[in-house]
Amino acid sequence: MNYTVVKNNQRISVNSIPVVKYEDFMDTIVSGLMQDKNNHCANYFGYHYESKIKLVCCIADDANHCIYILSSVVDQNIILPSFTAHNLSFEKFEREIHENFGVDYSDHPWLKPVRYPFNANDKSKTIANYPFYQIESEELHEVGVGPIHAGVIEPGHFRFICNGEQILHLEIQLGYQHRGIEQLFLEKKSLLQKTTLAENIAGDTVIGHTSTFAKLWENLCGYTTTPELEFARTLALEHERIAIHTGDLSAICTDIAYQLGSSVFGRLRTPVINYFQQWGGNRLAKGLIRPGKTNFPFTKELANKWYDVFNAYEPDFTEMVKELFDLPSALARLEKTGVVSTEVAESIGIVGMAARASGVNRDIRLSHADGLYEKLNHKPIVKLHGDVFSRALIRKEEIFQSIEYIKQLLKDIPENLKYETNLNTPEPGSFVISLTEGWRGEICHCAITDYKGELIMYKIKDTSFHNWLALALSVRNNEISDFPICNKSFNLSYCGHDL
């Protein structure tokens, strides 16, 4: 067999990952595994290995709830045939491998820089000289936006090619947020430092990324996550989903100039994020998740407080969403805007909420469920149209769903056991992949340790890594004035992409 099969969070010996010739590697993935619609690429990365590059590919099988791992060792600066020429979902992964290690691809259709990292293979390329796609024409014009945007948001550059008001093409250039975070995971030695890094991967997805890291680390150390920790993390993950989805509905209303919705959803979010502060002392839940322990055990009192918040939230939220989704002038802006068809979604391999809005049933809570999701009997919410409306509607329905899940969880609060850290150091020569369905979608962290148990590779993939391309494609043939709502409807992470 050319690959090994693992479950989410399962630790294996790094030596048990088959190393195969690049042709076989490519053949197994492109002509084999990826032919099955239930499979998608969860992660594909390289790292330095005895003066060569080891490529590791992780293909998630959503139907059989497992992940196939395989690898290949190639020379630096070699020229290879690309996966992307056959399957577009590898597009960014291969660009990253090219940018970081100089591996060249003979037939990659779009071999451009991803993020201009500090450790790029070719340092002569600078972010100011990104090779934008251009069309020579008297009729067309270009619009450049960013890196600094009009609002208080993260930086990125958008280059539109327009025909009058209509967008023909959008190219999104990122990299401004690059902080070298994967390298810092190797350099910063204490566990608290690594955990703090995980919390700062994307400050809007603190629970999503930190619990992914925590689960990965616990499994790397041979620690079995206790039910108390699982309970708290599941609850927090769903609560984070409610908080951010509510804020997103506010932002979508802002962008269609619907003041009432913008204010009401905005203020409804406040008690939801304040709840995190009541629980763990920080509105965005920094400090709440720790590998092997928690500093803030969940109590009956916290459960009552949660009910206080949501008894007030639910009627006002219900009233507001009813108004919004019945309002013709709002619907006119949302429906058929920024469409990503199921076909496109599948071909570029998008994940998470945006995938489900386009009819692709991809949800780690179902396909690679860990913790309590099996017990909750999670059923992903799927919409078919792939427009801004679908992505707004999915938020509304996921909010109600998450509220229900938390209510179910609260019926059975684990008794307060003593929370002690007795984590060992990571096992030597190990590999772990950890997947979580954050509010945006799939989060994937992978780690490899050396013979001493020190990290030699830490790889983070945020949902956004798959989905930025979906945004670029969704705005084609839309009016440029609809770009803001398209953008908000995806609400992708820049820092989670650039790391």
Added chain:
Amino acid sequence: MLNSLKIVYHQGKQYIPDVTTVEVPGIFRGRPIISNVKVDTEKLIEICPTHAINAEPVSIDLGKCTFCGECAFAFPDKIRFTKDYKLSTNERKGLIVSEGEDKPIDLNPDIVRKEIYRLFGGSLKLRQVSAAGDNSCEWELNAAGNVNFDMGRFGIEFVASPRHADGIVITGPISENMAEPLQICYDATPDPKIIILAGTDAISGGIFEGSSALDRSFLNKYKIDLFIAGNPVHPLSFINGVLHLIRKTK
């Protein structure tokens, strides 16, 4: 229409009447108090992920602190975080809290530039630059303008263009890739202009300190008018900090 009015009615009053005195809910980690109790300082210093703790006297640099609270969990008799969200000063050293002290973090009025009170006291327009910020401070700065915190009532607002701004607010540890855009934005802001650093990452680099992907040289070139600690900055910390800077206290 009727529905909309009903919705408006159901909102009641959402704004915080006095943002300078309101108490935050729950267990917010704000300004710490360090007691004089003797502890194993070496162990204490070792805990801190960002080297914010120093010995002799034991002190915490809130410009480096991520407010993770771990030091206080390990040494509850030594360190206690209060709910005081006023975490701003105009001197870098003003963010250092030493053992045995329990005094508010304050501005040094002698070094506030004179034109600040005169020109910006009633209205301050700011351009925000996220320079590799993790989107948590950005969220909180947006929240500062929402209907709950409503800093617009003091004439403080974020604007779309540096040309309309009286200063810039930097978040994030400043990546190398953002160094040039930040400089361009600052240069485009008309004089006189102020610089505010919001959050631990901006003030010291935070957990990203030492990363090869950063370029923080911009900060060596200019006087920083306000440092606001937090990870992320709480909206109340931001509003109080800015108010304190632009309005003379009686």
